[in-house]
Amino acid sequence: MTPFTKLTSKSVILEQADIDTDQIIPARFLTTTESAGLGDKAFYDWRRGENGALRDNHVLNHVNTATHQILVAGPNFGCGSSREHAPWALLDFGFRVVISSDIADIFTSNALKNGLLPVQVPADIHAQLLDKPGLSITVDLENEQLSADGISCHFTIERFARRCLLDGVDPLGALLAQREAISRFEIAQIRAES
Amino acid sequence: MTPEASRWLTAMGNDMTDTPQTLYDKLWDAHLVAPEGKDSPAILYIDLHLVHEVTSPQAFTVLKERGLDVRRPDLTKATLDHSVPTLPANKDGSLPYATEDAATQVAALQDHCADYGIELFGLGDHRRGIVHVIGPELGLTQPGKTIVCGDSHTSTHGAFGALAFGIGTTEVGHVLATQCLFQRKAKTMRVRFTGALQPGVSAKDMALAMIAHVGADGGQGHAMEFAGPAVEALDMEGRMTLCNMSIEAGARVGLVAPDETTFAFLEGRERAPKTKDWADAVSQWKQLHSDDDAHFDQEIEIDASTITPMITYGVSPDAAAAINGQHPALANDNAREAADYMQLQAGQDFDAVRVDRVFIGSCTNARLTDLRAAANILRGRKVADHVAMLVAPGSEAIKAEAEAEGLHSIFIAAGAEWREPGCSMCIAMNGDKGQPGELVVSTSNRNFKGRQGKDVRTMLASPATAAACAVNGYLADPRQFAGQFADSDQTEESSAA
Structure with a gap:
C-alpha cells in the first residue's frame, strides 16, 4: 500500500447524497478477478451515455487528476454493497481522498485498506467545501487536520488504520503476528467442545 | 456444548x-x-x-x-x-x-x-x-x-x-x-416493533418502514437489534428479511435474539x-x-399495527411509503433528482404507476414463504399482458420444495418465468436485468440507479405486493385481492402447503 501522509490538491464536487457503490462502479464490471485498472469503470454510467461515449457535460470527464485528487461528495457516500472495487476504482481513477459529512462503514473500512483516505467533516464545513469546486485543500493525516482557504477542521481516523496508512503497511502482517494468540483462542474452543 | x-x-x-x-x-x-x-x-x-x-x-x-x-x-x-x-x-x-x-x-x-x-x-x-x-x-x-x-x-x-x-x-x-x-x-441501537402486523403486511414492509423512519444512514456505526412482539411473531424467513435490510439503514449488524x-x-x-x-x-x-436493563445507545419504537404494504419511490431504500398512497412532496434537490430519474411526480397516486417488469428473488425475499406469498396472489390469475415477470428461487433446495408444492406451476400458468437459483436481477450481473427506462417492481433490497440494468427504475416491495403489481400491471396494494389475507399468515401458509 502506498503510504499516505499529507496531500495538497484541488477538489472535485459530487454533491448528491447517498452515492452508493453501484454508482461508483456498476455491478456488471465486478466479474473481474483483478483489482487493478478499474479507473475507467469509475462512475461509468454517470460519465458515459448511450453506446459508451463520454458525456461532455459531466464534471468527472473534465478532471485532471494530476491536480484534482480530492473528491468532496454528498452525505452517506459509499453506502450499499461491500464491493472493494469501489475504492479500487476511485484510486485508479486518480483520487486519494474522499470528503463527506458522512461516509458508510464498509466503504470506510475498504478505503483505509487501500490508501484512499475517507475524511468525515462536520456538516457546516462540508457545506462550505461543497460550495467551492476546485478549492485547494490540504489533508494532513499525521495531525488529522484539514485546511483550505480559511477553512480548518480536525478529523479522526481510527488510530490503527491511520498508523498503517502513514507507514504504508497492510494490516494483514499485524494479524499474522498474532498467530499464537489465535491458536490459544482455538485451543480454548476445542477444550470447551470436549 | x-x-x-x-x-x-x-x-x-x-x-x-x-x-x-x-x-x-x-x-x-x-x-x-x-x-x-x-x-x-x-x-x-x-x-x-x-x-x-x-x-x-x-x-x-x-x-x-x-x-x-x-x-x-x-x-x-x-x-x-x-x-x-x-x-x-x-x-x-x-x-x-x-x-x-x-x-x-x-x-x-x-x-x-x-x-x-x-x-x-x-x-x-x-x-x-x-x-x-x-x-x-x-x-x-x-x-x-x-x-x-x-x-x-x-x-x-x-x-x-x-x-x-x-x-x-x-x-x-x-x-x-x-x-x-x-x-x-459498534454502538448499539434497538428497534422495537410493538403491536401486531395486519394481514397482508410482511417483514419486508417492516424493513422498509424502519428504513424510511431512521434513514439510509440512520444505523451507521450501530449494531441494530430488532425486538418486540411483532418481531417475536415473525417466522425465521421474516426475521432474515428484516436483518437483511438493516444494511440499507447503514447498520453494521442486524440482530434478533434466538x-x-x-x-x-x-x-x-x-x-x-x-x-x-x-x-x-x-x-x-x-x-x-x-x-433486561441493558443500555442501548439509541432506542426506536415502531408500531407494527400501523404499517401498511410499502413501496419505494426513489433511488435510496429510505424513500419508501405506503403503496395505497401518493408520492410525497419533493423536499430537496436529491428528491427532485430521484423523482426525475424515476419519472414520478409529487402527489401522484401510486396506483396509477404502470409496471413493466416484476422480479421475485434475492437474499431478501426468495425463500419458500416468499414464493408462497407471491403464488397465493397469482393462483388462478394472470400476469398483465404488458408485464414480464421473473421468479428466481433462493436456492436449489427452495426450488425443489417449491416445485414439490406446485408453486412453479402457479407462476408458469400466470405467465411468469421460473428460473434457476441465484442472485439474478437483484444485482443484475449475470445477464438478468431490465431494459433502459423500464419500471421494475422487485422484492430485492436496493433501488439504486441502474442497479437492475442501465436506467432501470426499481421500486422495492414485498413478494405479495410484487405479485399484486404483476397482476394489475400497475402498482397495487396486495390486500385488494380479497380472501388472500382474510386470516393470519399462518393460515395463508398452511393453505398453500
Missing part, C-alpha cells in the same frame, strides 16, 4: 461486574482474541466464513502472492450465486454465462476451493444457492456464531442471534489467512448440532438475549 456457547459462558464468567449486556455485547465478548485498546482495534475470531465468486478472487491472489494458507478451511464454505446464469444449461451442458469473465470468475472459485480444501456448494450440488439463503438452510448459521462474507447482506444471518456482517475483499483475505479480523466495537422459532427452524438441518449436542446447544442459545 457448542464452542460458541461455551465461549460466551466463559466471557460472562470473566465479567464479574454484573453490568447488564446487550446481545451484541455478549457476542462480541465471546469472540475476542484480543480486546480493543486506544491504538489497536479488537481482534475478533470468526466462526464461519462464507465465500462467493465475486468478492474473493483478489483475496486468493494475495494469499498466493504471500505464500499463505487458509487457516481454517473447515470454517470456510463457498457457493456460486452472483455471476451464475439462472437460465437452464445449453444443449451441450455448458451454462449460458453473460460474459466470458463471469465464467472465468466461477472457474477461479472452483480452483481456489480445490487448491485450499474449501467445501464448495457448487454447480450441480443440491445445496447450492444464494449465500445468505443456504447458510441458514444448511444449519451452518447458528446462534452465537460470528459470521462474515464479502457481501453486505451478511447481516441476514443476524436473524439467528449470530454476529454477522459484510466485509471487503482485503478482509476476506484476512479471514482466510488468520480466521480473524481487526474490528472496533428463541423457540429459531431452534425449531434449525433442528434437524444438515449442519446443525445433533442429539446430545443439540440439547446442549439449545440450552446455551437460550441465554443469548439482551439483559
Whole structure:
C-alpha cells in the first residue's frame, strides 16, 4: 500500500447524497478477478451515455487528476454493497481522498485498506467545501487536520488504520503476528467442545 | 456444548461486574482474541466464513502472492450465486454465462476451493444457492456464531442471534489467512416493533418502514437489534428479511435474539448440532438475549399495527411509503433528482404507476414463504399482458420444495418465468436485468440507479405486493385481492402447503 501522509490538491464536487457503490462502479464490471485498472469503470454510467461515449457535460470527464485528487461528495457516500472495487476504482481513477459529512462503514473500512483516505467533516464545513469546486485543500493525516482557504477542521481516523496508512503497511502482517494468540483462542474452543 | 456457547459462558464468567449486556455485547465478548485498546482495534475470531465468486478472487491472489494458507478451511464454505446464469444449461451442458469473465470468475472459485480444501456448494450440488439463503438452510448459521462474507447482506444471518456482517475483499483475505479480523466495537441501537402486523403486511414492509423512519444512514456505526412482539411473531424467513435490510439503514449488524422459532427452524438441518449436542446447544442459545436493563445507545419504537404494504419511490431504500398512497412532496434537490430519474411526480397516486417488469428473488425475499406469498396472489390469475415477470428461487433446495408444492406451476400458468437459483436481477450481473427506462417492481433490497440494468427504475416491495403489481400491471396494494389475507399468515401458509 502506498503510504499516505499529507496531500495538497484541488477538489472535485459530487454533491448528491447517498452515492452508493453501484454508482461508483456498476455491478456488471465486478466479474473481474483483478483489482487493478478499474479507473475507467469509475462512475461509468454517470460519465458515459448511450453506446459508451463520454458525456461532455459531466464534471468527472473534465478532471485532471494530476491536480484534482480530492473528491468532496454528498452525505452517506459509499453506502450499499461491500464491493472493494469501489475504492479500487476511485484510486485508479486518480483520487486519494474522499470528503463527506458522512461516509458508510464498509466503504470506510475498504478505503483505509487501500490508501484512499475517507475524511468525515462536520456538516457546516462540508457545506462550505461543497460550495467551492476546485478549492485547494490540504489533508494532513499525521495531525488529522484539514485546511483550505480559511477553512480548518480536525478529523479522526481510527488510530490503527491511520498508523498503517502513514507507514504504508497492510494490516494483514499485524494479524499474522498474532498467530499464537489465535491458536490459544482455538485451543480454548476445542477444550470447551470436549 | 457448542464452542460458541461455551465461549460466551466463559466471557460472562470473566465479567464479574454484573453490568447488564446487550446481545451484541455478549457476542462480541465471546469472540475476542484480543480486546480493543486506544491504538489497536479488537481482534475478533470468526466462526464461519462464507465465500462467493465475486468478492474473493483478489483475496486468493494475495494469499498466493504471500505464500499463505487458509487457516481454517473447515470454517470456510463457498457457493456460486452472483455471476451464475439462472437460465437452464445449453444443449451441450455448458451454462449460458453473460460474459466470458463471469465464467472465468466461477472457474477461479472452483480452483481456489480445490487448491485450499474449501467445501464448495457448487454447480450441480443440491445445496447450492444464494449465500445468505443456504447458510441458514444448511444449519451452518447458528446462534452465537460470528459470521462474515464479502457481501453486505451478511447481516441476514443476524436473524439467528449470530454476529454477522459484510466485509471487503482485503478482509476476506484476512479471514482466510488468520480466521480473524481487526474490528472496533459498534454502538448499539434497538428497534422495537410493538403491536401486531395486519394481514397482508410482511417483514419486508417492516424493513422498509424502519428504513424510511431512521434513514439510509440512520444505523451507521450501530449494531441494530430488532425486538418486540411483532418481531417475536415473525417466522425465521421474516426475521432474515428484516436483518437483511438493516444494511440499507447503514447498520453494521442486524440482530434478533434466538428463541423457540429459531431452534425449531434449525433442528434437524444438515449442519446443525445433533442429539446430545443439540440439547446442549439449545440450552446455551437460550441465554443469548439482551439483559433486561441493558443500555442501548439509541432506542426506536415502531408500531407494527400501523404499517401498511410499502413501496419505494426513489433511488435510496429510505424513500419508501405506503403503496395505497401518493408520492410525497419533493423536499430537496436529491428528491427532485430521484423523482426525475424515476419519472414520478409529487402527489401522484401510486396506483396509477404502470409496471413493466416484476422480479421475485434475492437474499431478501426468495425463500419458500416468499414464493408462497407471491403464488397465493397469482393462483388462478394472470400476469398483465404488458408485464414480464421473473421468479428466481433462493436456492436449489427452495426450488425443489417449491416445485414439490406446485408453486412453479402457479407462476408458469400466470405467465411468469421460473428460473434457476441465484442472485439474478437483484444485482443484475449475470445477464438478468431490465431494459433502459423500464419500471421494475422487485422484492430485492436496493433501488439504486441502474442497479437492475442501465436506467432501470426499481421500486422495492414485498413478494405479495410484487405479485399484486404483476397482476394489475400497475402498482397495487396486495390486500385488494380479497380472501388472500382474510386470516393470519399462518393460515395463508398452511393453505398453500
